[in-house]
Amino acid sequence: MALESLNDLHIEDEGQHHISSEVKMSQIVLPCHANHCGELSVGQLLKWMDCTACLSAERHAGCPCVTASVDDIYFEQTISVGQVVNIKAKVNRAFNSSMEVGIKVNCEDLYSGLHSRVCQAFATFVARSTGTSKVHLKQVVPSTYREQVEHSLAAERRRMRLKHHEIMDELLNNKSFQITEEADIRKEDKAVETKRTRVESVELVLPTHANHQANTFGGQIMAWMENVAIIAASRLCKAHPTLRTIDMFYFRGPSQVGDRLVLKAIVNNTFKNSMEVGVCAEAYQGEEPLRHINSAFMTFEALDEKGRPCPLPPIIPEPQEGKRRYREALARKKIRLDRKYIISCKQTEVPLSVPWDPSNQVYLSYNNVSALKMIAAKNNWVLSSKKNNVSLYTVEENQSLCFRVEFEVDVPAHRAFTLVSDLRQRQEWDQHYTRCELLIGVDEDDFIYQVVTPSVGDKGKVQDFILLASRRPPCNSGDPYVIALRSVTLPTHPPTEDFNRGEVVCAGFTIYAVSETVSKISYYNQASPEVLPYISTDIAGLSSSYYSTFCACSRYLLENKVGPSASDILPSAVELKTPL
Template sequence: MASINGDVRNPTEVRMSQMVLPCHANHRGQLSTGQLLKWIDTAACLSAERHAGCPCVTASMDDIYFEQTISVGQVVNLKTKVNRAFNSSMEFSCMQIVERSREGEMNGEVLAQKTRVESVELVLPPHANHQGNTFGGQIMAWMENIATIAASRLCHAHPTLKVIEMFHFRGPSQVGDRLILKAIVNNAFKDSMEVGVCVEAFCHDVGVPRRHINSAFMTFVVLDENNHTCILPRIKPETGDGERRYREAIARRKIRLDRKYVISCNQSEVPLSVPWDPCNQVYLSYNNVSALKMLVSKTDWVLASEINKVHLYTLEDGKFLSFKVEITVSIDARQTFNLLSDMSRRSEWDRYYKECQLLQEVDEDDAIYHVVSTVRSADGKLQDFIILASRRPPCDVGDPYVVAFRSVSLPTHPPCEEYTRGETLCSGFCIWSQGPRTKVSYYNQFTPGIVSQVTTNISGLSSDFATTYQACERFLIENTKDSNQQ
């Protein structure tokens, strides 16, 4: 049988990987010797049966050396093989290798094949139901164990299971079956990784082919002492099948994000557009700016992607999800503020803006615009928006310039047949002066109309955000030069 790493194996060789859990440990938190002997006996039995082609039992054990203790959280890799067969017995050898986690080694790029894990389990009566079929929960537990080991080989830390994409049961297995479990990290994103697991079953009868009975995709993260996710190393896929798994993991993440974010956007409880009332314009304008400042003050932003110094962050806060795009430019903060607060010019750098018409100049710092987007809705029409834009200079040293946007409704501009009326709940720019440079951050709370656009970028299927905000930087530089020459 060929190895998962491509090396030539002894045909009787069996590999088993087990993570030491508290239930396997003694009162000192070390792997129980009896549990280790149980794993050795199971692996050795399966190795013997590969040679004999029939059921085997243990006759004796000798020369067992326990060279070191094994602690909870470590991984034990067993490798057994038949050394020699006699008339009615055979001798096998077993080697145990302990994987120790190396905290903090999460840099650079890791070859996907380095995360491969293969293990074997023997289905015994306690693992099965009254009909002799293996409990689904038992198989899932074995799959989670092997997936955790694969994930730990990427991050050299103790990973935490975050999402189960699916458990697909293709067929049953019975008492006496041998289950081969294989796992590998398909892709690593900024702070999460997807592990693919498959399970094949076979019996001891010679010539009976293996049956693919289960598969699953699981997403893991690594948490620090403050329960925050850590940045993970990049994964380098193998050519061919590895590249296919790499691309499919990106697509699955996109679908998962779409589903998650659509579910999170509950529009029935919070109206996105508020009626514009000139008698109440001070209150509406204040709330527009205040909502953006509250979003900016959140501290749990997670870096989702980084392309050419354009950073894309996400935030989960209650029932809302938000994103932030951040760039740093070598332009005066005041000039940046003046250029970005003029919405009529946004189509010059933002390809999602088709046109923008000023409907009403409320006062020096507030205006209402009609925006037509290049994004189409489900019915194929372009989306349009009625936007209240509120701009504010800093109130104190260290405060940002603020340009806040939110949807309003105007009786003079109701939805029309030509467009699908879209809405934005809270979005806008915050602009910080940092000496000779300026930090520009754009914020937006998720609404169903922009979910696909955002998750396409988060999952790595597109770099639209990076392209758009690089165009924003060019727009700022070019217009600053023009104003200086004038």
């Protein structure tokens, strides 16, 4: 094993050194690490990933840390005996006593020198105090564009984790997922009863399975869970299955040396070429009752000789609990596809107007905020023009033009955030907003509007946009207020002949508190074809319409410096949330 803590990586900050939390591990895959197919066991990979991430977390915290959760993991390829696994882990952001650790894994072929991506994961670790005082982690200081982006997005990913169970509950209560056995459970001759796939195994936790805190190593628990999951999947497909994804899961409690760990697995559902296996880990000592340690949901495929997924037989779930697991597997599949479709793909690959529904709201909101934060973090902005207090910056990358308008105003940041985030008031200062109607109040942070703008040409149609507006107050001191805008599609508001439906790729505001009474407001827009005609003359220096617009914004903020709170201005989600 080669393990490297990057002690020499640091940045200087007022005479002090910031030590990087980055840790690297390199492992050559030996036969003892592989399965009978000569491929690295995913359980072994999970142990290495968890070890590397834990060392990174403890390097930052300066005290023992435990794994709290791991986000979805998508395995893009298998790794063969003789190849090298390179793992890199780094703390993206620290909160009070928890922190997010980003993990990247690639595979290296020593003969060809080629490197290929295997997976990426985000794990949450909690610092454990060794004394009586409560742990309060030091903040991460990002020094590069990528570190700044991950630091900023970590707050949004944390928000998404906290809403995970709420999303599941809402989806299961949706009538489309309240299925009946007769309608949705296929009863074919080749259907397999899920009880045939049930696996139960017991492991004794020995000192070799524990970490330096005498708790069962989180990676070891994950490896044992992957082992029983493979057996359950193999019993259904009658072949060696390949693990493709592990859904977001949480460690619900610790386990210690001397515990007996009971591991249970069963196939919950099959989806043409893939299956979901549910795994549960429980612990006990002596006569004590079982303690729930962890649950995980793993998706497997069975591949043919050419590496193509094979069709899988349908299943017949067990009564009651089996039917519940069957339905939940359907819900998790939708959530998994939404996350992969909206979040995991590159920003340029996300369709402009993704159909909105309550079950994918959290992921659309994440995509909305993350896109704006990625634009704001760019460090190659070029000043195009400046007039008095208003500056116009541009950056052109990958055939995409982004612009930023920036100014300061003598209004507290929280008040400016309240005023700017209500798009219905924007027509008071923005000539490009003819009308704005609030369609859905999703929750206290997200709203969907229909915005009407003038036609670009004399004979053109008036344009309308369906916009998701996501508001975010600062997560920590030094963070900005964020208002992100992007187009979505609403089934209740399709395009009409009266309007030319426009698209907003990414737009919005960041608001920083310069002082207790002064705000720095930046407006961003990733220009789409519908927006370019409005700004082309400004960027060319031939017009001052944006200067006039944001001077009007400044006057509007000053005139409304004192007024009602956000709760008085924005309707509640209960008032406006409508079923679709």
